[in-house]
Amino acid sequence: MTEKLDTKGLSRRSVLKGGAAAAGAAIGSGAITGFPTIWAQNIKDITLRQFGTGVSNLNEVGKKVKEDLGFTLEMTALDSDSVTQRAATQPKSFDIADIEYWICKKVWGAGNLQAMDTSKIKNYDKIVGTFKSGKLTPESTIAQGTAPHTVGFTEGPESKTFSETETGWMTLIPTIYNADTLGIRPDLIGRPIDSWAELLNPEFKGKASILDISSIGIMDMAMVVEAMGEYKYPDKGNMTREEIDLTMAIFTEAKKNGQFRAFWKSFDESVNLMASGEVVIQSMWSPAITAVKSKGIPCVYQPLKEGYRSWGGGLGLSANLSGLELEAAYEYINWYLSGWVGGFLMRQGYYSAVPETSKEFMDANEWGYWFEGKEATDVIKNPFGDAMAQAGEVRDGGSFYDRMGAVACWNAVMDENQYMVRKWNEFIAA
Amino acid sequence: MKKKALDPEKRAERVSWALVTPLTLVLGFFLLLPIATIVSVSFWSYNEWSFYPDFNLDNYMFHLTSAVTWATYLKTLKFVVITWIFCAAIGFSVAYFLAFHVQSLPAQIALFLVCTIPFWTSNIIRMISWIPFLGRNGIANSMLQSLGITDEPLDWLLYSDFAVVLAFVHLYALFMVVPIFNTMMRIDKSLIEAARDAGASGLQILTNVIIPLTKPGIMIGSIFVVTLVMGDVITVRHMSGGQSASVGRIISNEISLLQYPAAAASSVVLLCTVLLMIGIMMRFVNIRKEL
Numbered sequence: 001m002t003e004k005l006d007t008k009g010l011s012r013r014s015v016l017k018g019g020a021a022a023a024g025a026a027i028g029s030g031a032i033t034g035f036p037t038i039w040a041q042n043i044k045d046i047t048l049r050q051f052g053t054g055v056s057n058l059n060e061v062g063k064k065v066k067e068d069l070g071f072t073l074e075m076t077a078l079d080s081d082s083v084t085q086r087a088a089t090q091p092k093s094f095d096i097a098d099i100e101y102w103i104c105k106k107v108w109g110a111g112n113l114q115a116m117d118t119s120k121i122k123n124y125d126k127i128v129g130t131f132k133s134g135k136l137t138p139e140s141t142i143a144q145g146t147a148p149h150t151v152g153f154t155e156g157p158e159s160k161t162f163s164e165t166e167t168g169w170m171t172l173i174p175t176i177y178n179a180d181t182l183g184i185r186p187d188l189i190g191r192p193i194d195s196w197a198e199l200l201n202p203e204f205k206g207k208a209s210i211l212d213i214s215s216i217g218i219m220d221m222a223m224v225v226e227a228m229g230e231y232k233y234p235d236k237g238n239m240t241r242e243e244i245d246l247t248m249a250i251f252t253e254a255k256k257n258g259q260f261r262a263f264w265k266s267f268d269e270s271v272n273l274m275a276s277g278e279v280v281i282q283s284m285w286s287p288a289i290t291a292v293k294s295k296g297i298p299c300v301y302q303p304l305k306e307g308y309r310s311w312g313g314g315l316g317l318s319a320n321l322s323g324l325e326l327e328a329a330y331e332y333i334n335w336y337l338s339g340w341v342g343g344f345l346m347r348q349g350y351y352s353a354v355p356e357t358s359k360e361f362m363d364a365n366e367w368g369y370w371f372e373g374k375e376a377t378d379v380i381k382n383p384f385g386d387a388m389a390q391a392g393e394v395r396d397g398g399s400f401y402d403r404m405g406a407v408a409c410w411n412a413v414m415d416e417n418q419y420m421v422r423k424w425n426e427f428i429a430a
Numbered sequence: 431m432k433k434k435a436l437d438p439e440k441r442a443e444r445v446s447w448a449l450v451t452p453l454t455l456v457l458g459f460f461l462l463l464p465i466a467t468i469v470s471v472s473f474w475s476y477n478e479w480s481f482y483p484d485f486n487l488d489n490y491m492f493h494l495t496s497a498v499t500w501a502t503y504l505k506t507l508k509f510v511v512i513t514w515i516f517c518a519a520i521g522f523s524v525a526y527f528l529a530f531h532v533q534s535l536p537a538q539i540a541l542f543l544v545c546t547i548p549f550w551t552s553n554i555i556r557m558i559s560w561i562p563f564l565g566r567n568g569i570a571n572s573m574l575q576s577l578g579i580t581d582e583p584l585d586w587l588l589y590s591d592f593a594v595v596l597a598f599v600h601l602y603a604l605f606m607v608v609p610i611f612n613t614m615m616r617i618d619k620s621l622i623e624a625a626r627d628a629g630a631s632g633l634q635i636l637t638n639v640i641i642p643l644t645k646p647g648i649m650i651g652s653i654f655v656v657t658l659v660m661g662d663v664i665t666v667r668h669m670s671g672g673q674s675a676s677v678g679r680i681i682s683n684e685i686s687l688l689q690y691p692a693a694a695a696s697s698v699v700l701l702c703t704v705l706l707m708i709g710i711m712m713r714f715v716n717i718r719k720e721l
Contacts, residue, residue, distance in 0.1 A: 081686035088480065088688060110480060206585050212672045214687075255673070262589045262671025277567050278588070421687055422496075429498045429505075429675035 043070045046328045051076040052098025053083055055287075055350070056176055056313065060383065061341055069335055071328055079266070080213065087112060087316075096329060097316040101148040102215060102411045104172050104316065108151065108160065113316040115154045115169035120330050123337040126354045128404075131174040131312070132166055136404055145219065145237025145410035148174060148312045172314030173333050174353035176345050179308035179403045183274060183284030187298045196220075196227035196306050199281060200254050209273055209282035210251075212263035214424035216411055219309050220283045221247050223408065227306045237412030241419055248423045252430045263428065267291075274299055286349045289396075294386055301396040307408030308397075314353075346370050347383050351400060373399030465701070472694035481690050489695035499696075502675045503703070509591075509666070509676070510659045513598040517655045518648065520599065521606025525647075526640070528607075529614035545607055548600075557597045557665055564588035564596075589671030597669045602658055606651035613647030614640070649715040653708055660704050 050057065050073055057077040065073040076094075078086065084103050086093060091112035099107070107113070118124045129135050134142040134149035142149075153163040154171050162171070184193050189204075199208055199220075211217050222236040225247050233243060254260070261279050264270045271291045273279040284301070292299040315336065317329050335341075342352025343361030347370065352358040359367055368374035373395055380389040389395070397403045414420055475484040493499055524545065532538045548556055563569050564587040571583040586592055617640065625635045641648075663678035677700050684693035 085686070085688055209671075260671075260673065261585075263673060265667075265672060272561075276562065276565050278565055421683075422498075425675070425680065425683060426498050428672065428679075429502050 043324075043328060046071040046325055047074060048072070048095045048325065048329060048332060049074045049076070049093070050096040050098055050315075051078060051083065051086060051094050052313070053077065053080055053100070056098055056341075056345060058344075060344065064340060065332065065335070068340075069328075069331060071332075073332070091318060091320060095318050095321055095325065096332070097318065098175070098313060099172065099316060100311055100313045100411060101151055101172065102146040102311075102413050104314070105146050105151045105162075105413050106417075108154075108162070108171060111160060112319050113171065114319045114321065115157050115159065115171055116173060116317060116330070116333070117157070118166075118168050118170050120334075121170075121173065121337070122334050123354045123357060126356055127174060127337070128351075128353055128355065130177075130404065131314075131353060136401070140405060143307075143310065143407040143409050144233070144235045145309075145412035147410045148172075148177075148314075152314075172316045173337070174312055174314040175336060175341070176350040176352065177310065177312030177404075178286055178350050179310045179397070179407055180283070180285060181304055181308050181397070182281055182302050183270075183289050183292075184300050184302050185274060185277065185280040185298065186300050188277060188280045193281070193302050194305050196223040196304050197229075199224050199283075200228065200250070200259060202257075202259070204259070204281050206258050206261055207278070207280045208259050209262050209264055209270070209279040210260065211270070211283045212265045212428065214421050215413060215417075216309075216311075217283070218244075218247065218414075218420055218424065219409055219411060221251055223304075223306055223309060225250055227304075236409045238414045239416065239420070241416055244416060244420050244423050248427050252427050255427065255430055290349065290382070290388055293388075303397040303403075303406070307406045308403065309409055309411070310404070310407040311411040344383050347381075349388070349395075351404065355400065369393075369395055371400045373397075373402060468694045468697055471691055472698050474691040474694075476689055476691045481688075489692045490699070493692065493696050493699060498675070499680070502677055502680055505675060506660060506677050509594060509598065509662075510656055512595050513602065513659050514652060514655050516595070516599040517603045517606045518652065520603045521610050521651055522644075522648070524603075524607045525610035525614050525644075528611055529617075530640075542611065545604060549604065553601050554664060556601060557668060560593065560597055560600070560669065561588060564593055589669070589673060591670070591674065593669040594666055594674065597665050598659055598662075601665065602655050605654035605658070606648075609650040609654075610644055610647040613644045617643050645715045646717050649711060649717060652711060656707055656711070657704055660700065660707070 048071065052075075057075045059075065062073045062075050065071065080100065080103065083097075083099055084106060087097050087099055087103065087107040088110045091110075097113060104113075129137065129140075131148045131152055134147050150164065151162050152171055152174070153165065153167045154169050155161060155163050155167060156169055159169070163169075182193070182196065182199060188207075198204070199210070210220055218239075219236060222233055222239070225231055226233060226236070228250075230250060231243070231246055233239065239247070262269075262273055264273060264282070267285060267288055268291075270282065270284055270288045273282065274284070274288070274292045275295055275297050286301060289299050289301045315333055317326070321329055337354045337357065339352075339354070339357035339359075339361045342354060342358030346352055346355075346358050346362060347366060349370065351371075355371060359371075362370070365377045366380060369376045369380050369389060376389050376391050376393050378391050379387050380393075382388050397406075471481070472489055473485045473487070474481050475486055475488070476482070528538055528541055532541060561568075565571070566583045566585065566588070568588070570587055571580075574580045574584065575582070621639055621643075622635055625639050630638065661678055662676055663682050666674055666676040667679055677696070681693050681696045681700070684690075684696060
């Protein structure tokens with residue numbers, strides 16, 4: 001902050017002095033980071049304000065940015081609803097938006113974000129295919145829902161419409177993503193679980209839960225309905241009104257029969273429901289599983305035969321960014337994809353958009369466990385030093401290609417979003 | 431040069447204006463202005479990512495014709511009535527005990543302060559702490575089972591209407607105790623003696639002397655309880671495990687979905703409902719006169 005204040009009274013002299021000092025510092029660190037020296041002089045004065053969900057808005061990243069790049073990154077962590085609100089309504093409050101792809105679909109039209117020139121992204125070629133062509137491997141089929149590549153490109157820097165193909169202008173630079181499934185308490189269930197349909201199995205009456213975030217919850221519902229054989233959706237990510245009614249009817253009936261113990265809205269609620277044994281099967285997020293496990297309570301992120309519901313997040317640039325700050329933002333994004341953050345996030349169970357650069361920041365045991373689905377050869381620790389797995393354990397769901405290759409649908413916003421939300425509220429009030 | 435003294439009448443007028451201005455400004459700025467904003471936004475239109483000035487009644491039409499709204503109001507009213515009954519019964523009994531059974535003033539004050547101890551923590555913590563207590567493997571269930579009262583855990587203790595009402599009563603009973611205790615302390619003890627001398631039984635004294643005289647306190651407490659329960663957002667969600675709706679949750683859902691005009695319309699309807707309820711309650715007791 002003091003650095004910011006210093007530059008307020010801009011006299012020629014102070015600029016020269018400050019510039020000299022900054023240039024000195026830049027020369028000192030320049031060998032490592034390799035900035036264009038023209039703007040490296042002023043980089044220390046730059047503050048970029050980033051906001052997003054708690055998943056990737058970690059102070060460690062801010063600290064490392066200061067170390068590696070020299071400028072200040074201010075982070076604000078919010079829940080996904082607030083993130084959407086801010087991206088849509090408060091464009092001046094941020095420089096970088098760390099949002100999910102379905103949020104991007106919702107807020108891009110508000111014109112608060114600017115597209116990014118992919119020729120300035122050094123590791124663009126190494127970004128996983130899922131975010132470019134939509135295909136993880138050339139043989140993959142594209143999953144339903146708001147698949148990232150469908151909202152990942154736009155026609156040009158000012159464009160408000162999405163392009164299906166790679167155009168050289170990206171809306172979000174992908175950062176992290178994962179494949180979600182149901183979490184279970186194997187000790188309380190005592191038999192194998194292999195289908196989404198088990199969520200509504202009367203065997204778990206009063207012991208099941210689903211998340212109360214409509215845009216994600218409806219996808220979990222759709223996975224269940226399809227697994228039960230009740231209906232096959234042409235596109236789970238874009239239901240018609242009739243399909244929404246049908247889905248809700250099945251779940252409302254289950255709710256009235258007492259199938260659900262509770263609905264959860266925040267991460268810690270899901271952890272508590274599972275850890276206390278109130279619930280034995282529920283929709284869950286990867287770090288929540290870890291949190292339950294770290295209490296010494298068995299909990300499995302159960303791979304299911306119908307596949308995963310996946311989500312992805314990325315960094316978007318505020319439309320207000322220009323000049324030096326815009327350059328700094330590009331530099332930040334390049335740094336983001338250069339491996340350190342990827343390794344940091346992958347050691348928490350997420351995936352990086354450019355896995356090969358992250359590999360350099362993980363040891364062989366970590367890479368084998370998290371990415372390749374191999375047996376851990378030693379204790380696996382997260383970046384905060386907590387043990388995540390012991391030697392001999394294998395990651396639930398296996399390797400990156402096993403997990404991300406089995407994505408059945410992506411988190412989505414539907415054309416009938418408003419109708420769906422109304423129906424969702426009826427379901428909660430039923 | 432000496433200033434000419436204002437004539438006392440004018441002076442008095444100016445003083446009263448000066449005295450009344452700060453409060454008017456504060457209320458105007460922090461109460462009337464926000465309400466006016468909410469009312470005007472409630473007529474605006476909105477889409478997925480923005481809302482804009484307009485004049486339409488769609489927000490109200492949708493809110494008032496939706497079956498969810500009616501079901502939710504009904505549910506919320508049910509919570510209000512049940513919570514009020516328990517709070518009134520507990521509040522009256524506690525206040526009665528403090529005011530009439532405890533004889534010494536220091537003891538009264540000490541016991542009254544004891545009542546406020548739970549308020550030293552935030553009400554969210556007080557509410558959340560019920561969750562592990564009432565849970566399937568919680569203290570309540572393990573106690574009932576070890577005493578042999580039940581064979582298996584009672585599921586309805588937590589994440590149920592019971593849990594919601596329990597939390598409400600726990601959170602808001604004190605709002606009943608305080609005003610009732612306050613009015614009871616003002617009752618002239620000689621009235622009770624007079625009633626006894628005139629041959630009234632204990633029950634008659636209670637119904638003919640004490641209850642009529644504590645009506646303003648009961649009413650003030652009731653207003654607290656009714657408004658707090660009507661406007662609740664958090665308690666219903668946490669104690670029902672997100673399975674039950676309340677009017678406050680409808681509004682917070684709309685806000686989270688960026689539907690600010692719809693949320694504003696719902697808020698205006700809620701505000702009118704609560705004002706109406708208070709208006710009806712005021713018909714029973716003229717609080718100003720009684721105080």
